[in-house]
Amino acid sequence: MNKEFEGEPQPMTQADFLKSPFPAPQELPDIDLTGPGRFFNRELSWLGFNWRVLEEAENLRTPLLERLRFLSISATNLDEFYTVRVAGLRELAQSGNSTPAADGLTPAEQLVLIDEDARKLMARQQEVLKTLQAEMEAEGIVVLGPDDLDDQDMRHLEEVFLTQVFPILSPLAIDPAHPFPFIANTGYCLALHLERTRDKRTLQALLPIPHQVDRFIALPADQGRFRFLLLEDLVLLYVHQLFPGYRTKAHFGFRVLRDSDLEVEEEAEDLVREFEVALKRRRRGQVVRLTISSGAAPALKSVVMRELHVTDGELFELEGMVGLADVKELVLDARQDLQWPAFTPRVPERVQDHDGDMFAAIRQKDMLLHHPYETFDMVVRFLAQAARDPDVLAIKQTLYRTSRNSPIVDALCEAAEDGKSVTALVELKARFDEAANIRQSRRLERSGAHVVYGFLDWKTHAKISTVVRRENGKLVTYTHYGTGNYHPITAKIYTDLSFFTCDAALGRDATKVFNYLSGYAYPEGLENLHISPHQLKSFLLEQIEAEAAHAEAGRPADIWVKVNSLVEPQVIDALYNASQRGVKITLVVRGICGLRAGVKGLSENIRVKSIVGRFLEHSRIICFGNGRGLPSKKARVFISSADWMGRNLNRRIETLVEISNPTVKAQIVSQIMAANLADVAQSWVMGPDGKFDREPVEPGKFAFNCHRFFMENPSLSGRGSAGASDVPQLTHSDD
Template identity: 75%
Template sequence: MIQSDFLTSAPPAPVVPDGFDITGPGRFFNRELSWLAFNWRVLEEARNPRVPLLERLRFLSISATNLDEFYTVRVAGLRELARAGNTTPGADGLSPAEQLVLINDNARRLMGEQQSVWTALRAEMAGAGLHLLTRQDLTPEDRTHLRAHFLSMVFPVLSPLAIDPAHPFPFIPNTGFCLALQLEEVATGRPLDALLPVPQQVDRFIALPDTGDGARFLPLEELLLAHLDALFPGYTMRGNCAFRVLRDSDLELEEEAEDLVREFEVALKRRRRGEVVRLKISAKAPAALKALVMEELEVTPDEVIDIEGLIGMADLKELVLDTRRDLLWPSFTPRVPERVQDFDGDMFAAIRQKDMLLHHPYETFDMVVRFLDQAARDPDVLAIKQTLYRTSRDSPIVAALCEAAENGKSVTALVELKARFDEAANIRQSRRLERSGAHVVYGFLNYKTHAKISAVVRREGGKLVTYTHFGTGNYHPITARIYTDLSLFTCDAALGRDATRVFNYLSGYARPELLENLAIAPLDMKSSLIDRIGLEAEHARAGRPAQIWAKMNALIEPDVIDALYAASCAGVKIDLVIRGICGLRPGVLGLSENIRVKSIVGRFLEHSRIVCFGDGHGLPSEGARVFMSSADWMDRNLNRRVETLVEILNPTVKAQIVSQVMAANLADVAQSWVLGPDGGFARRPPVTGADGSVDAGFNCHRFFMENPSLSGRGKAGAGDVPRLAHGAD
């Protein structure tokens, strides 16, 4: 049985912050600062001693990648608003300019802490036999080896660039990493400024021959500095620095574009040339060289970050070596559901028996691929309809759809071109699908299609049966190994009809007049959620048990947050698992004293979206109303995207979501951070026993790895699967 203080104990005593107005903008946390708080939690995992060493290095790399994207999209947008003189405050009362000041201070501290974490990790790596060298550390044998490597593997792709009136400062693309050089001609003493772009097509860290001291690596920029004689013969170096550029990467589209694909191809080219929003440069850069770079890139001092340490920490993921299994998480193989095995791998037979919910990555995403592979080859399958938001480069999902179309089946693929940073990949996938004979549509110009739906129409016994897959995550087999998501497989006729109506809406703008077990954004999902929250408040006012459990990546939609505040004031007990951004302020007297919020950051990235309403029965309960969704509770998801909210009706699947998935997330201690009314996050420290043993508390990821899910059980049944006992407080 799953137990937790978070589930069974009373919330902390509510507080009233000094000068706080529960009706004013202070009732909302700022979106951008909340996101930065999330990235601080990611960085904390890089220093968590319970996490294997190279996994900590991975967390550091992720925190750097996250921050890069944050600047190229969110900060870039705020900067544009501020420069245009926009003073409109957000829901939290802060103008764009005020937000930029707070973001700049917070992000600079975060980047400084990243360097501190990297210094500590580098020392630990050396102790574990992983050494990162400088060019001064190289032996004569190393230099001989590296000279050959440089000439054969690096030199051909380099483009050394002089800077003078005949050679103007070149364009540096987004994420471009360069060495700026002050050179002097040996024969004449004539100075020369130059740039050496560090090629992204070459590994950032170069492995050196094994000398018995462990693995050794040299950063690519150190290799380049050691071989300037081959790039600038006749010159000697007088000074140098490294710098990295981030540019505005948001896309602007013409609203009346006649050809959406062509418009995206043009917009993607513009993205590379967006204005610089951040320049990271070596802290010891020669003053004249730094001034030259700043002038040519047209950046202001507040957009420059002086780095004492490693620039481009996102590249540290290259040092997460598969060969050092002792420094990684213990290996884990996702399960094949027993029910699928009982039917010899036949997905349609397994789904026909009853609805099945898979919990990825604990149950393998290969079942989603198998579902479409079997559909492509099944002579009784007539049609397949599929949404594609993000998927892998060599996507087996796209391959299955292409095979189905080539086999004469009717295939309709909704490809979302506006999936940020996957636009180019999705254009390639759409053309591949079109060549195979599939119907490719792009949905709406003003809305992104973020819903995750796959529908297969099969002829069975003289009638047509629709098999439907609804997901909370993308059809992406790579990210499905580390993202926790839900996959619902069903042949319920009502859900099949609902899926068909959604596809008709996407392909023909036919607004659904009747949805039986589905709500969709931007039409009625937001109002459905607010109505459900309001009904729970009515139960509380009537003296009936009233509870809400919800799990998602982000919660910032003001109307939904206000509905939750109103429910809390009515007496509804609300427990929220919000991995990332949270604009709701919990634990405030007269506003949110019945709301608790936690964030889980651990081995897997929490991504599933779930909401459970006690509906007068409390939670957990067989009478609860349970939903899974593709949408976070954000303005963009509820008002400007096509999203799904699917009600779960099958009793076993409901029990799995409520008493297993949600209960374990709420019970987690080891990976959980609890949000306070002041916006700070706290985690319970491990408990050391009298015998010296350390108890970090219940770990939901470990629980899911070790226990099968309820609805995937086969002949053995689900009676022995751990769950939270109904009726627990």
């Protein structure tokens, strides 16, 4: 049984939420806190986050196959880290750039520290895999080796090989007549040293393992056990059918990671065509990491390294499985008992009260949906209903990431084909989704939509949608502001917020932003919205300063923030300054954090926690006590698309939306943020050294889990005629 779900949670009380979370500050005598030492390195902080992800694979409170999924996620994360962040640092170091990061480390110095930590992380991943495999075997899920197969297995596997694998394999000899082939990013190959049996003549060859076939080949069940064999082991069993007359003298597997950052010409006349060319260049980027299986023959290893232009520092030799991201294939649908208990997202009661009419539900009052606990289908319904509504005249939509068969794009195309005015801002620079976004833009253009691509230098990361509807002879703008992407698949596992409103001022703000994106005319007179890269950061700095002034005047002063990453130096320095002036600051930072918490004289009033659990924390929330402390009805509350990073605040189009509706404010402050701050079961707390430790659980005490709380309790603003009085929340103070 899943231990996390044993027993019943105890009711949350105001004391639970408001107990002091600030431990005694510590001194860091060896670090100059007046200089770069006041920041923690961004890359090492990210590696620390991925260690937390990996440690969830060891968490006995988590179901077994979900632990395996966490192992896969940690491997995928590390791959992307190398193809983007390490690749960038490597390019800087090779060009002789010695400009230090905010923490004072040069690119070359960072690469040394990254390499040391990443090698430890990859070794630990292999140890975790062995532990999980032993536990899985006890549950009847077994990965066999070639020596474990009997004659019946071999007959079955030969049939699989000949019908499902052999036709798509391409053996590649390596000799003067056959140059070393190109191996694509994440490509996995077998390197073979072969000997011809009739004359002992040797042959070196490569055998790319096709990604179109599952990495784990299923064998017939045996006494209820699910049995698998690795694809490369299957290929090696029958390699003689690919090289008749040869025997294998040596072999090893290797996997390639390449620089995957995009370079786009600034003066590109056709942006879409330029991105299509850039995507082809990415595929051929330089190798940044070569991972090989242990025991490789030195001569054969040297050939592969030489041909791929890989140095010893870029070579990782593993005792175990190469390409751990593929273990997610063993999360079997047939073993739901080893996964999280099933969860069905809720349809908000208010939408049900209006028979599914999103416009009627929004007209009643502003509504904030908390995904994935409230279904993302409501966002899709909002646009699909708009597409079919004869009173809707226009739809405007930003698209940063979305799914391949996107119902959002379906609705926009349907609306355009029906004669409605549809404008879609498609961000081509959404990393690793560029190709998908190009396809979607072509499809939208064919349907008659106006497709724009925003700015060449700045990504458009804001999440906005507007629907203009004719009602009683007037035009009413319905607006959706989100913290996450318009992506129905990731919306099932990412925690995000969707704010729906027909407030005229918020509609005007959204329309001005769309006009800016399509016409480049700076939006003046925004009423409830702040955008980067123009005034979002300066506004945040002003609000932090205002909270510090409240503290100095003897008034309650609190800041609560929830973001994915925090590294922007000016913002961090502003938080340090506010802490030193008496502001109590609690930060929920899922991933990268360049701020040092709990340092005497610097940040003793700052606490940082990270939540890693069933769902991926993704929403961005900012709350300022506004002279009344938190929680309070007088607080200033915002949701945002922006993390507190240089790229988001200085080089992207992002939004910060102020929430004024009392029910929505209560939902954010007293339900969402309060539950995040109260979480113990999935929380990690940062120390002054930048490292995170699990939040301690007192023996015999219930470990509150915010994900479970949100699954079991509806959101305040989504309640219908039943009212919100029975929804757990933290009572606001009277002011």
